[in-house]
Amino acid sequence: MTSRKRSPHDFIFKEELGHGSYSTVFKALDKKCPNKIYAIKVCSKKHIIQEAKVKYVTIEKNTMNLLAQKHHAGIIKLYYTFHDEENLYFVLDYAPGGELLSLLHRTGTFNDLWTRHFTVQLIDALEFIHSHGIIHRDLKPENVLLDKDGRLMITDFGAAATIDSNLSENSTRCNSDGNSVNDNQNCASFVGTAEYVSPELLLYNQCGYGSDIWALGCMIYQFVQGHPPFRGENELKTFEKIVALDYSWGPNKRINNSSPPVNPLVINLVRKILVVEVNERIPLKLVKRHPYFAKIDWNDKAKIWRGIWQNSQGQPEQQTSGALPNLPQNVLPTRQLHVIDTPARSIQITKQRRKKPTKVSNTTSSIVVWRKRLGISAGKDDLGTVPSAAPNDNNILNATAAVSSSNSVIPPNSQPIQAQAKRTQPVAPTRIPPKVPIISNSVRNKPISRQNTALPSPVIRSVSPKQPTSSVSSTPSAPLSLSAPSTEAQHQDVPQTLDERNPIDLSILKQDYVFIYGIPYKDEGPAMSLNSYNEIDNDLITSLVEQHKEDLKNSKLFLQLLTLKKNGMLSYKNTVKKDDEKNLGNKEHLMANIEDTDLSMYDFEFNELSRKGFLILEKYKNKLWFISLPSYSILSKIPFHVVKSLTINNNENWVGCFFRARQLLEEKQILDKISNVSFDSKVSTQSPSPSSTSRKDHTPSIGITVAPPSRNSKQGSQNKVPQNNIIKEEMPSRVPSNVKEKPSVNSTPLTGHPRASSGNDTSRTTRRANGGLPNSAPSVSAYNNNTVPISNHRSTTNLMNNKSNYSTSKKENPLPSSSSSSTTKSQPKTAGYRQLAPSPPLFPMEFPATKEKYSAPSNMVISSSRYEVLHTLNSSQTNFDREIASRGASAAFRSLQKNKKKK
Numbered sequence: 001m002t003s004r005k006r007s008p009h010d011f012i013f014k015e016e017l018g019h020g021s022y023s024t025v026f027k028a029l030d031k032k033c034p035n036k037i038y039a040i041k042v043c044s045k046k047h048i049i050q051e052a053k054v055k056y057v058t059i060e061k062n063t064m065n066l067l068a069q070k071h072h073a074g075i076i077k078l079y080y081t082f083h084d085e086e087n088l089y090f091v092l093d094y095a096p097g098g099e100l101l102s103l104l105h106r107t108g109t110f111n112d113l114w115t116r117h118f119t120v121q122l123i124d125a126l127e128f129i130h131s132h133g134i135i136h137r138d139l140k141p142e143n144v145l146l147d148k149d150g151r152l153m154i155t156d157f158g159a160a161a162t163i164d165s166n167l168s169e170n171s172t173r174c175n176s177d178g179n180s181v182n183d184n185q186n187c188a189s190f191v192g193t194a195e196y197v198s199p200e201l202l203l204y205n206q207c208g209y210g211s212d213i214w215a216l217g218c219m220i221y222q223f224v225q226g227h228p229p230f231r232g233e234n235e236l237k238t239f240e241k242i243v244a245l246d247y248s249w250g251p252n253k254r255i256n257n258s259s260p261p262v263n264p265l266v267i268n269l270v271r272k273i274l275v276v277e278v279n280e281r282i283p284l285k286l287v288k289r290h291p292y293f294a295k296i297d298w299n300d301k302a303k304i305w306r307g308i309w310q311n312s313q314g315q316p317e318q319q320t321s322g323a324l325p326n327l328p329q330n331v332l333p334t335r336q337l338h339v340i341d342t343p344a345r346s347i348q349i350t351k352q353r354r355k356k357p358t359k360v361s362n363t364t365s366s367i368v369v370w371r372k373r374l375g376i377s378a379g380k381d382d383l384g385t386v387p388s389a390a391p392n393d394n395n396i397l398n399a400t401a402a403v404s405s406s407n408s409v410i411p412p413n414s415q416p417i418q419a420q421a422k423r424t425q426p427v428a429p430t431r432i433p434p435k436v437p438i439i440s441n442s443v444r445n446k447p448i449s450r451q452n453t454a455l456p457s458p459v460i461r462s463v464s465p466k467q468p469t470s471s472v473s474s475t476p477s478a479p480l481s482l483s484a485p486s487t488e489a490q491h492q493d494v495p496q497t498l499d500e501r502n503p504i505d506l507s508i509l510k511q512d513y514v515f516i517y518g519i520p521y522k523d524e525g526p527a528m529s530l531n532s533y534n535e536i537d538n539d540l541i542t543s544l545v546e547q548h549k550e551d552l553k554n555s556k557l558f559l560q561l562l563t564l565k566k567n568g569m570l571s572y573k574n575t576v577k578k579d580d581e582k583n584l585g586n587k588e589h590l591m592a593n594i595e596d597t598d599l600s601m602y603d604f605e606f607n608e609l610s611r612k613g614f615l616i617l618e619k620y621k622n623k624l625w626f627i628s629l630p631s632y633s634i635l636s637k638i639p640f641h642v643v644k645s646l647t648i649n650n651n652e653n654w655v656g657c658f659f660r661a662r663q664l665l666e667e668k669q670i671l672d673k674i675s676n677v678s679f680d681s682k683v684s685t686q687s688p689s690p691s692s693t694s695r696k697d698h699t700p701s702i703g704i705t706v707a708p709p710s711r712n713s714k715q716g717s718q719n720k721v722p723q724n725n726i727i728k729e730e731m732p733s734r735v736p737s738n739v740k741e742k743p744s745v746n747s748t749p750l751t752g753h754p755r756a757s758s759g760n761d762t763s764r765t766t767r768r769a770n771g772g773l774p775n776s777a778p779s780v781s782a783y784n785n786n787t788v789p790i791s792n793h794r795s796t797t798n799l800m801n802n803k804s805n806y807s808t809s810k811k812e813n814p815l816p817s818s819s820s821s822s823t824t825k826s827q828p829k830t831a832g833y834r835q836l837a838p839s840p841p842l843f844p845m846e847f848p849a850t851k852e853k854y855s856a857p858s859n860m861v862i863s864s865s866r867y868e869v870l871h872t873l874n875s876s877q878t879n880f881d882r883e884i885a886s887r888g889a890s891a892a893f894r895s896l897q898k899n900k901k902k903k
């Protein structure tokens with residue numbers, strides 16, 4: 001290859017091979033070397049700018065450049081790039097065999113031999129691509145071309161993404177070991193084609209090597225079935241089918257009327273690939289070891305890359321290459337095969353069809369509509385969102401430089417541009433950490449008396465203060481036997497029911513479908529709490545999970561609608577069919593009260609992103625609940641209208657919401673304290689409000705350790721008139737108006753409580769010695785969906801078990817404004833293996849996640865047959881343009897930029 005600069009004048013342009021959304025591809029002959037035929041992709045600069053395709057051209061250029069460093073038969077090679085005033089040119093390997101899709105359309109399906117042959121080539125090429133840290137992201141039969149001998153050549157790298165080389169190593173290893181999380185932590189953009197798009201991209205905005213493997217599975221299916229596995233009436237339906245893994249095997253529709261059954265090994269292989277959970281999807285290395293490829297010697301590249309058009313002698317049966325000047329004799333416009341079953345024997349491969357230019361639209365794409373319907377936000381703060389796959393500035397610069405080196409031959413041994421321009425390492429989703437819970441904890445083992453504790457509303461205002469409190473306890477009076485799920489009648493029904501016609505109930509903090517498995521403590525059950533003596537008993541939790549493994553799996557039969565209200569009430573509702581409603585469902589069952597001091601919460605490898613593990617709630621010596629999340633495929637089977645109307649605040653973790661509920665209650669407590677203190681002599685003369693009296697009368701035996709300053713207490717006891725009606729109405733009924741009436745922590749009856757034993761005293765002393773630090777919010781990492789326990793044997797974290805004495809610290813910081821100091825003091829007590837980050841100050845009571853739930857990202861474009869949402873595009877696009885303009889590394893792109901500005 002010469003290093004002389006090339007230009008369009010060096011080539012004789014022949015017929016058009018086809019065109020895509022921003023380019024036209026021509027066959028071309030090299031004037032200096034007329035035997036050499038290329039395909040030259042001509043991209044109109046004007047068009048690229050107009051249709052915002054600069055990024056894709058850049059990505060394609062970089063990726064192909066990187067891959068061109070080492071020749072691989074299965075990849076279309078990029079030889080040269082150059083430009084003139086009008087166009088950018090990519091000189092590529094010519095693939096006279098056309099698209100694999102065209103061949104498939106002509107044959108209907110591939111026979112087993114072809115299927116295996118093509119699949120083997122695809123795997124080998126894909127492995128090569130992945131070994132360079134590249135994810136193709138748009139694999140489909142249209143993007144696989146055939147060379148003159150019928151070998152596959154993967155093309156169209158405009159949607160590709162690279163993984164940081166460090167991660168790449170991991171990923172390669174992880175792939176071979178079983179697709180660990182690293183393997184899918186690369187890209188956050190929607191890219192792909194509806195029918196081949198992976199579920200992780202649909203659900204989590206994540207795309208990794210596994211996504212290419214998914215597409216490979218779709219293609220293998222298509223080889224033997226003639227159509228992709230997931231195809232709905234429209235894109236939304238296609239997405240639904242993908243996440244629900246809704247596909248079936250039909251007869252092998254061969255055009256030559258032969259309908260041999262699909263090889264069961266193909267079915268088995270496809271089943272192993274088409275697994276919704278990316279971590280459970282078979283990695284490429286294991287695909288290669290699948291029995292379907294038992295006879296394949298993966299090291300014998302010559303055999304793998306044998307062209308299927310050649311006859312057994314390697315010669316064409318018919319010589320019709322006259323239309324293709326300078327082609328070697330064995331180029332076969334009329335395809336000849338040396339395989340036994342040759343349904344395509346008489347197939348004429350014709351010139352590629354022209355593609356209609358695709359309009360770029362800024363409309364919201366189907367994928368986001370679909371995600372919205374399923375209650376999955378596609379916004380920045382979505383579960384599992386990782387940085388965009390859009391090229392970072394370095395990439396852009398290098399890409400710009402690369403294209404600017406127009407007229408340059410790509411030196412075979414030069415450093416790959418992409419290698420210099422590492423894509424930003426994906427980071428874990430950033431989440432606003434929940435605020436620190438500050439709760440009362442002075443009474444244990446007391447049933448919680450609750451009124452209808454919905455947030456204040458005109459309805460509540462009208463309720464008579466004398467109205468008896470509906471006392472609902474989650475504490476059973478008698479020991480309970482083990483049972484599953486936790487839907488027994490031990491819970492009294494909460495009178496209010498959810499109004500399904502009112503999707504956003506403002507009193508609800510979070511509501512979603514979960515599985516709940518309840519294990520009541522037996523008399524002889526675990527005598528100690530899961531968190532005995534201030535130590536989380538991981539072994540006990542682990543053994544419990546092990547013990548109930550089967551039941552926990554089966555508990556998936558009992559999908560519940562779990563609701564957490566801002567008043568701390570946690571309840572569930574059976575999701576039963578309407579016929580059964582009378583018997584079981586449509587009523588809320590109180591499960592627990594978040595502020596119950598006997599309630600602890602642990603995460604057992606709980607990961608909302610992968611919907612794995614359990615959130616364990618423990619009502620001390622009473623009951624354990626294992627909460628797990630249904631897979632999205634299960635969720636997707638719930639009719640959309642139901643999901644839409646009943647899931648609330650899907651964007652926020654359960655754990656976060658539990659903490660927020662506690663914080664809200666604490667804030668109310670504090671407000672209540674303040675409201676009971678009059679600083680205004682005028683109002684201080686007023687008599688106590690009925691509701692205030694009511695609260696006092698009905699105050700259950702729950703103590704408050706949050707003591708206001710003594711002067712306030714004094715005044716408060718005399719002047720019980722809240723300053724603000726709203727505050728008064730929001731005050732929970734449980735809060736006593738007079739601080740003096742509150743039982744102190746030390747007076748809390750602890751009889752019979754294991755933690756009241758001498759051992760517990762020690763731990764309490766320790767806590768006091770530590771400044772009375774309460775258990776509180778876990779670190780940010782604990783909310784990170786990608787967090788995995790560091791140690792296997794310590795797989796749980798106690799997230800909220802408040803048994804500490806807060807009095808001291810709270811007396812020092814009685815007001816909400818002091819929350820930051822409170823939060824500092826309220827660092828979490830965990831199993832001791834997570835780094836704790838300082839919690840942020842308390843925020844006002846806002847629920848932005850709920851508001852954001854239905855907002856679609858604005859930075860989405862639908863282009864061609866790809867769906868793209870590039871989360872950082874808004875900002876990076878601007879920077880991108882600016883970078884190009886200011887640094888001016890590429891003459892070509894500079895001129896593009898100028899043109900853009902002129903417009």
Ligand SMILES: Nc1ncnc2c1ncn2[C@@H]1O[C@H](COP(=O)(O)OP(=O)(O)OP(=O)(O)O)[C@@H](O)[C@H]1O
Nearest residue numbers: 017018019020021023025039093094095156352864
């Ligand atoms: N190297 C090649 N040899 C032969 N034909 C090619 C080659 N590259 C592309 N083609 C054909 O040219 C057509 C346009 O290809 P191009 O890569 O520009 O667009 P595309 O990838 O199909 O579309 P888009 O970029 O919008 O996804 C395709 O039909 C393809 O089959």
